[in-house]
Amino acid sequence: MARIYALAKDLNLDSKDLVDLVKKVGITGKGSALASLTEDEVQRVKEHLAGASASAPKAAAKEAPVATPQAVRETIAPERRPITIASARSSNSEKPAAEKKAAKTERPPVPTSVSLPPIDEAAVTPPADEPPAQKPDVRLPPSSGKASGLAARMGRQSGVKPASQAPSKAPAKAPAKATPTKPNPNATPAKSGPLSVASRTATVGAVRGDAGDGGKIRSLDRPGSGSGSESKKNDGDRSKRREPRISVKMASLPDAPAAMPTTSSSEPKAQKPDIKLSKDAIVGHKQGMKAPLDQLAAESAEKKRGAKKVGGLTGFTEKGKRGDAAEEEDLRQRKKLSGMASVRADRGTKRRRDVDPSRSYGRDTGRSNKTLRHKGTNTAAPRKEPVAIELPCTVRSFSEAASIPVATVLRAMMGMGIMANINAELAFETAELIATELDLQLMLKETETLEDELISDIEEQEDDPDSLVTRPPIVTFLGHVDHGKTSLLDYLIGINVVSGEAGGITQHIRAYEIDKDGRSVTFVDTPGHEAFTEMRARGANVTDIAVLVIAADDGIMPQTEEAISHAKAAGVPIVVALNKIDLEGVDANRVLSQLTEHQLTPSEWGGEVEVVRTSAISGEGMDELLETLLTIAELNEYKANPDRKALGVCLEAEQQGDRGVLAKLVVQNGTLSVGDVVVCGPTYGRVRAMTNTLTGKPVEHAGPSTPINLMGLESPPGAGDRFHVLSDITQAREIAANRADAESRSSLSGVTTKVSFENFQEMLQGGRLGRQDEKVKLNLIIRADVKGSLEAIDKELSKFDHPEVEIRVLQRSVGGITLADATLASASDAVIVGFNVIPDEQARSLADERNVQIRRYEVIYKLTDDIKAMIEGRLKPEERVVELGRALVKQVFSISRVGAIAGCYVAQGSIQRGCRIRVNRDNRTIGDYPLDSLKRHKEDVKEVPRGMECGIRLSGFNDIKQDDVLEAYRIEEFARTLD
Numbered sequence: 001m002a003r004i005y006a007l008a009k010d011l012n013l014d015s016k017d018l019v020d021l022v023k024k025v026g027i028t029g030k031g032s033a034l035a036s037l038t039e040d041e042v043q044r045v046k047e048h049l050a051g052a053s054a055s056a057p058k059a060a061a062k063e064a065p066v067a068t069p070q071a072v073r074e075t076i077a078p079e080r081r082p083i084t085i086a087s088a089r090s091s092n093s094e095k096p097a098a099e100k101k102a103a104k105t106e107r108p109p110v111p112t113s114v115s116l117p118p119i120d121e122a123a124v125t126p127p128a129d130e131p132p133a134q135k136p137d138v139r140l141p142p143s144s145g146k147a148s149g150l151a152a153r154m155g156r157q158s159g160v161k162p163a164s165q166a167p168s169k170a171p172a173k174a175p176a177k178a179t180p181t182k183p184n185p186n187a188t189p190a191k192s193g194p195l196s197v198a199s200r201t202a203t204v205g206a207v208r209g210d211a212g213d214g215g216k217i218r219s220l221d222r223p224g225s226g227s228g229s230e231s232k233k234n235d236g237d238r239s240k241r242r243e244p245r246i247s248v249k250m251a252s253l254p255d256a257p258a259a260m261p262t263t264s265s266s267e268p269k270a271q272k273p274d275i276k277l278s279k280d281a282i283v284g285h286k287q288g289m290k291a292p293l294d295q296l297a298a299e300s301a302e303k304k305r306g307a308k309k310v311g312g313l314t315g316f317t318e319k320g321k322r323g324d325a326a327e328e329e330d331l332r333q334r335k336k337l338s339g340m341a342s343v344r345a346d347r348g349t350k351r352r353r354d355v356d357p358s359r360s361y362g363r364d365t366g367r368s369n370k371t372l373r374h375k376g377t378n379t380a381a382p383r384k385e386p387v388a389i390e391l392p393c394t395v396r397s398f399s400e401a402a403s404i405p406v407a408t409v410l411r412a413m414m415g416m417g418i419m420a421n422i423n424a425e426l427a428f429e430t431a432e433l434i435a436t437e438l439d440l441q442l443m444l445k446e447t448e449t450l451e452d453e454l455i456s457d458i459e460e461q462e463d464d465p466d467s468l469v470t471r472p473p474i475v476t477f478l479g480h481v482d483h484g485k486t487s488l489l490d491y492l493i494g495i496n497v498v499s500g501e502a503g504g505i506t507q508h509i510r511a512y513e514i515d516k517d518g519r520s521v522t523f524v525d526t527p528g529h530e531a532f533t534e535m536r537a538r539g540a541n542v543t544d545i546a547v548l549v550i551a552a553d554d555g556i557m558p559q560t561e562e563a564i565s566h567a568k569a570a571g572v573p574i575v576v577a578l579n580k581i582d583l584e585g586v587d588a589n590r591v592l593s594q595l596t597e598h599q600l601t602p603s604e605w606g607g608e609v610e611v612v613r614t615s616a617i618s619g620e621g622m623d624e625l626l627e628t629l630l631t632i633a634e635l636n637e638y639k640a641n642p643d644r645k646a647l648g649v650c651l652e653a654e655q656q657g658d659r660g661v662l663a664k665l666v667v668q669n670g671t672l673s674v675g676d677v678v679v680c681g682p683t684y685g686r687v688r689a690m691t692n693t694l695t696g697k698p699v700e701h702a703g704p705s706t707p708i709n710l711m712g713l714e715s716p717p718g719a720g721d722r723f724h725v726l727s728d729i730t731q732a733r734e735i736a737a738n739r740a741d742a743e744s745r746s747s748l749s750g751v752t753t754k755v756s757f758e759n760f761q762e763m764l765q766g767g768r769l770g771r772q773d774e775k776v777k778l779n780l781i782i783r784a785d786v787k788g789s790l791e792a793i794d795k796e797l798s799k800f801d802h803p804e805v806e807i808r809v810l811q812r813s814v815g816g817i818t819l820a821d822a823t824l825a826s827a828s829d830a831v832i833v834g835f836n837v838i839p840d841e842q843a844r845s846l847a848d849e850r851n852v853q854i855r856r857y858e859v860i861y862k863l864t865d866d867i868k869a870m871i872e873g874r875l876k877p878e879e880r881v882v883e884l885g886r887a888l889v890k891q892v893f894s895i896s897r898v899g900a901i902a903g904c905y906v907a908q909g910s911i912q913r914g915c916r917i918r919v920n921r922d923n924r925t926i927g928d929y930p931l932d933s934l935k936r937h938k939e940d941v942k943e944v945p946r947g948m949e950c951g952i953r954l955s956g957f958n959d960i961k962q963d964d965v966l967e968a969y970r971i972e973e974f975a976r977t978l979d
């Protein structure tokens with residue numbers, strides 16, 4: 001038995017190519033490089049390869065015992081590796097030195113077969129604007145066999161010869177007549193012509209092929225390089241070998257047309273100035289008058305504005321005054337007066353204008369002013385410059401940047417149906433709308449923060465390939481509670497943590513580095529219980545490989561499904577540890593087929609997922625598990641640069657009394673050392689000490705993939721916060737402080753939803769999701785009341801087929817919306833869809849905190865309509881559901897002729913007159929009715945706030961019961977923010 005990857009190594013082939021080849025040979029069920037082949041199968045593969053190599057050049061066949069990797073690739077999928085002229089030329093240089101040497105010395109006199117790499121036509125076809133290269137007259141000796149095909153292809157390629165064809169140009173029986181063609185003097189313009197370097201060199205090579213040393217291509221740029229001693233030596237060689245040669249009748253190259261200066265099509269057309277300079281002005285300017293053009297331009301601009309709605313400035317035509325105003329504006333810009341200072345400056349300007357005796361206002365000015373005000377139109381003088389705002393932008397900062405009173409901005413917002421206060425944060429889109437309303441131009445000022453400057457630089461820093469070394473894979477255990485994650489890790493590290501855990505449940509993320517025969521693996525054990533899904537999501541984010549632990553007796557359970565969703569969302573290879581295999585009567589096949597249902601087809605069934613049968617009790621399969629992980633790591637070549645400053649992720653952190661903050665970090669790249677300055681999320685510090693997570697021993701340096709306990713941070717960072725090493729502690733402090741500020745701001749405003757149907761549609765329309773060539777993904781998590789609903793939703797969703805949108809259901813299950821759903825939605829930018837179910841308290845608050853959208857539906861067509869409308873770009877919600885509050889039904893009073901009155905306690909928000917009420921029972925919405933009456937102590941009231949009791953009667957529903965949860969909401973019409 002031999003594993004495919006090992007055989008690939010022996011044969012010097014790519015494992016993936018060999019997997020393809022194995023399929024081609026007709027051996028099934030070997031979907032991954034880790035699959036094993038029997039000796040028979042190995043023999044079959046080798047025989048196939050030997051057959052393939054027979055069609056490869058003889059020289060190659062002599063050197064490689066079986067076949068060259070190139071020949072194998074061509075037999076598997078020639079179209080997968082198109083070789084351009086350039087790459088064909090370099091392919092020779094990529095061969096091992098010995099092989100190259102052999103190829104030189106043992107060049108066969110007459111090549112009998114030529115393996116042709118596919119030619120990338122685009123690489124050899126000259127650009128359209130290039131004069132067509134003339135075909136050389138190519139005559140080949142009849143003995144050249146397949147080379148004639150090559151010649152034909154060469155002809156097709158406008159006389160281009162791929163360099164890989166070099167050996168065929170020095171065959172033994174050359175007709176003695178073959179005359180080296182002199183370089184045509186006409187060819188020289190090619191030097192300055194628009195030919196691309198590749199095509200130029202190739203063309204020259206084709207033209208001069210007979211004069212070179214067996215196909216060596218010389219460049220016209222160095223006319224002397226092909227002559228002299230080298231050429232003589234070649235002549236000598238030729239006469240000795242008497243090689244057959246391609247007789248090339250040199251066609252003269254056409255004269256390359258002189259390059260014409262072209263104007264770029266993107267340039268705007270030259271326009272006639274619409275300001276006419278009078279003769280006087282020009283003469284005056286010559287005589288020393290100042291800038292007549294500026295003055296005229298200002299006047300012209302004034303005229304144009306006057307024709308529009310300029311209010312107070314209409315009729316203001318006195319020479320030079322507009323220039324003054326513009327200068328003041330410029331001065332303000334130059335001085336960078338902003339905010340209140342800018343407003344004060346405006347007021348000052350206005351006062352000065354008011355007392356300026358030279359200023360005259362036309363009588364009609366006042367009238368027009370009045371009329372405009374009456375219409376509610378902005379009467380402020382139009383700004384010459386666009387208003388530059390920075391994000392985050394509040395109403396106050398908008399008004400300061402635009403030099404417009406806050407009240408005006410708020411009024412404009414009210415006009416658009418946006419109620420806000422002076423400190424409300426504006427999204428850029430909203431600011432744009434306000435600007436349009438106020439007749440302003442808006443510009444987003446990109447401010448380069450220290451964060452952008454330093455952290456982005458670190459993140460974007462590309463490592464020199466020479467500096468990269470193999471790093472241990474980071475492996476995360478995921479799976480259902482009690483399926484054996486901790487026990488497996490314990491067995492691997494040889495300690496027993498599981499017996500010491502509170503309630504036998506992992507409560508913390510553990511991360512250890514384990515050595516196996518000189519090779520290391522870093523393991524991260526995540527808590528299995530639902531309440532810790534948050535940490536699991538984080539765990540999956542740092543991970544290279546996910547080990548999905550499934551107890552063979554239980555099979556796939558709800559949390560296993562979640563784990564699969566997390567691993568898939570993280571896009572990492574998944575290995576299944578089919579654990580507890582020691583238990584009697586377990587049916588491994590049942591689990592394998594469950595896996596297949598979840599699109600994880602085991603490799604033994606022809607899929608790509610490795611399933612290792614393990615027992616944390618007997619130790620069965622442990623070596624195989626480690627070996628599998630190390631092999632996957634080898635195949636994926638996880639590398640890092642240990643010589644750069646460290647960066648990585650915090651797994652968890654806690655304040656340990658007066659010992660300070662203890663943070664568990666994983667270094668992802670670089671080396672972290674004691675004394676380094678670290679910024680991690682909204683905190684920072686200097687590394688005071690580090691200890692090994694397994695032994696607790698002090699560590700001075702931690703390289704890539706090393707988990708470490710770190711002391712020295714000012715406060716505990718959050719799980720999942722990234723850390724970076726900086727050189728200056730003041731910079732670290734500033735970045736941390738800015739982040740803390742931003743965090744508190746966003747938690748206060750809390751208005752931006754991460755992903756919602758509305759902003760997805762906007763992003764889709766704006767092309768801001770994904771790249772053009774890949775589909776944009778709408779991630780959904782679906783919870784429904786019954787399985788039948790799930791199936792119906794699935795069926796409806798499967799009908800959507802849009803070339804640019806892919807709907808991915810990360811998770812679908814029956815039951816109310818849980819904390820785990822909100823966590824997954826937050827970690828994977830998903831929208832939660834609840835069908836006749838409601839979120840529980842924890843899910844609701846996490847969704848609020850993380851701005852996760854939860855959309856609830858009672859009828860399927862509404863959901864599908866929404867998705868359809870969104871995809872088609874016509875989702876125009878005209879109404880918004882505003883949640884008001886929730887009340888618990890404590891007692892129900894049935895009053896004859898009145899109906900059922902629910903005695904309620906308002907648990908959240910408030911219940912308001914005129915609202916609608918959703919009735920929820922056992923986490924399911926059972927109805928939706930208008931509120932009929934709302935009373936407190938027999939009095940009709942407008943509103944009952946949180947913490948109070950009240951009596952509620954619903955219109956058209958009397959079956960209200962104790963413990964029902966009543967959700968009050970109002971439907972508000974809102975103006976769309978984008979059209």
Ligand SMILES: Nc1nc2c(ncn2[C@@H]2O[C@H](COP(=O)(O)OP(=O)(O)OP(=O)(O)O)[C@@H](O)[C@H]2O)c(=O)[nH]1
Binds near residue numbers: 526582
């Ligand atoms: N028979 C048998 N029992 C096992 C095996 N692996 C784990 N167990 C038992 O299963 C129970 C749960 O094991 P844990 O390792 O705590 O499971 P876990 O998945 O880490 O659980 P959480 O920490 O709660 O997520 C323990 O009693 C283990 O002794 C196994 O391979 N065979």
